[in-house]
Amino acid sequence: MSTKAKEEQNTAESILADIAIKAQLADYSPIKGCMVIRPYGYAIWERIKEILNKMIKDTGHENAYFPMLIPESFLQKEAEHVEGFAPECAVVTHAGGKELTEKYVLRPTSETIINHMFSKWIESYRDLPMKLNQWANVVRWEMRTRLFMRTSEFLWQEGHTCHATWDEAQQETLTMLDCYKTLLEKYLAVPIHTGKKTQSEKFAGAEATYTIEALMRDGKALQAGTSHNLGQNFAKAFETQFTNDQNQLEYVYQTSWGVSTRLIGALIMGHHDDVGLILPPEIAPYQVVVIPILKKNKDNTEILEAAKTINNELQAAGIRTKLDDRVTISQGHKFNEYEQKGVPIRLVIGPRDLEEGKLEVHRRDIQSKEKDIPRDGIATRLQKLLAQIQKEIWQRAVDYRTEHTTIVKSIEEIETALDKPGGFARAMWNGDVALEKILKDKFKATIRCMPDDKELDASQHPCVLSGESSTNNVEILVARAY
Template sequence: MRTWPGRRAGRVREAPTGRRECPPPTESGQDGLRMNDELRITPRSADFAAWYNDVIMRAQLADYSPVRGCMVIRPHGYAIWELMQGALDAMFKETGHQNAYFPLLIPQGFLAKEAEHVEGFAPQTAVVTRGGGKELEEPLVVRPTSETIIYAMLSKWVQSYRDLPVLLNQWANIVRWEMRTRLFLRTTEFLWQEGHTAHATSHEAEEETLLILGVYRRFMEEWMAMPPLTGPKTEAEKFAGAVRTYACEALMQDNKALQAGTSHFLGQNFAKAFDTQYQTADGALDYVWSSSWGVSTRLVGGLIMTHSDDVGLICPPRLAPIQVAVVPIWRSDAEKAAVLDSAEQLARALREAGTRVALDDRDGMKPGAKYYEWEGKGVPVRLEVGPRDVKQQQAMLARRTGGKAPVAVAGIVEAVQGALAEIQDDLLAAARQRREDHSIRGVTKEQLIELMEGAGGFAYGGYCGSPECEAGVQQASKATIRVLPDEEFRSDPAPATCVWCGKRAELEAVWARAY
């Protein structure tokens, strides 16, 4: 059985609880309650940024590193990332992709080969100029993304249309020198997945771009319970070097948008820059058409900001490193033996059914303290097992999202799995409801500005397509066009006029202030 290091004696295997109607943790000393100051959480409504940081610290997801802008991902945070990786990796494999690994260091000259690309990334790169005690002949950049090195290699590997498509993915770290950083959301170094594909036709490459956008969306909804809007970005917002960028945009609890995943149709831009040509069936030479796409550890930040509350993290069951915490309760040694025996049986049954369970049998820690700890860490379900429960062949099942009820031991696996599934569904439904509650359609210029200066949210409005209008709105409201929404998200009737200039609307756009 898996155990956790206890702060007192015992081992820990855990379970969460409903965040009952008890008040949130209070300041030390108040109400006779005490808690470690480092675990104190600023109320979300008081200061969202502080709340976000506090949740991360409380749940032990990450910590600051000695280097500005960098973060340490702690085991509990990394476990969430690993679950994300597992789900996404399986989806990539199902759609025919293979993993590979390209190096961290890229010749500086490579970046310069694609004009927009270098313009976009040069200011953000870290450059290595010395190695082995000597000045390097050509500086090496720490990859801010890997298009350049990958196309340099593809031009070696691809000769014929028979070599296409190439469907690659890599899990890697990258470095982008950011002015301002935030845990998970924007750090100097971050972990991500970058897919790179090369195709014989433009159509096929764009189909691939959209396929992956759909994969991302499905992952965000089904695993993260975070429902994004999807659609293309405007020219101003697209990836440096792409022909078109598509994105998933999710709405956080402070009503700011988070770009959660992007998928780019690159046309032949990189193929031309790196001379990645192939021979067609009829003997001609053509450049490959390509796509690239990525999601990063930023998703962990999105997960936190989508669901969590003033008690701490709320983690959707499918991505919860610990789905169930079992907390035994006893008074005497005799009770302890019986209760532990029952708790271990429950834990074993759940584990055998594929549930991630922790049994928290740490000695000398009161049950209430354990509840708070697991709640802070976002564990979706807690099972409490005390002498009374043993006698009645039951356990108390408490949900992180609220509610506590007895469950018969005989049906524990079904009850727990049912609860996990319900919590997963409820979180998605709640997030979708919140998104719609904070979306306004057919906004006027005044409404848009008012919304952005106030409550925030997604503002749907008409857009003539001109960069001037896009810039005008941004200057007036600090909101950017997050996406030109895909059909299923569009308004009916479609907006008739541009929010900014009042001319005929060619498109519908969704504005929001964004991370």
């Protein structure tokens, strides 16, 4: 069977796994549902961290670290929270060769332990706002796992903030959602809808959950990040109180927000083709790979020097590069390797190019190759090309989403839309939870969010459930999701 035929019969799941493995982003671990993030995959994560960490700090947050082990009793303090997370918690029962009197939970998220500390640290409105973030791993024992999209242990960033007023907490919730939007759209080139989750889809313990929802190339939606207004729920459970400027004791208003290594899953399923991964230049660990055409057992000094010089020149211009000067691997192998890894540009220099002062430039996203690119001014040229590639990858993703979004007026139309173009169905809804049950039971779909971007006229467009139009109805995006 040809490779192409194999690709076509692959399910979305195996596309994800194939690319993750072949691009050497990750590998399976001996532990069920866990994965090893390999250097190239981790480099993408580091790039995400680098960008987001700056945004987090620029918006007035500080990084800290809280322990991985949480006393089991902490989880139980917030009713909705324990109900939501208990089934997927891994619990430590023994340590130091003895059974523990109180079991420890491997954090599925850190609201509880952080609140425990907040309640010690916060006394007065003068201590507020307190805005912390931690980069950490969390463990959620999932029944079914997929590389990057859902693993039992994953890396993420979790922000936790305390405020003196509800309004301020709400503002914080939306500010961080906006940071996520920027990260996804400007850097990962993944268009997202921001919006609010329905009651049934919100975070266990939150007052309201806001989400960034992306669309993958297999037509499924992906919750790529969330930001929660926690209200005073955890504050009450942990007695996180402060004295306000009227000398009255009050519970703090809190938020929490996070994005995870799932973002790498979003990159994989958002940008790929039959060959493998396609990385947007802004997020690529290296934007250009320089490959000299080398001859084994011959003097390659001249060509290697030329490659190094170009490599340095590109780096001096602020381009992230990798020079692959391995003599033991044929260039054909290298070409293939970097295409699977999605490196945006491949720059090839061989003896002929050296003589003629030219280079070969290959664009990964559209698999185009141009020979005889002038050696002079290469850095400037590639900078422009990288910007153009970023823009075009983004535009293709936007177009894809537009083509896979259907405006619907009835439940029947939702079903058709989910099957035919796939992707999002945009509708009006009167808020009756019966719809969520129908979607889930019949179509395996969910209301992804009530989007901030509105396209429908509530007074004209009927509710998919009742068929009636009302200005009380809300606009929703429905999709099958990861």
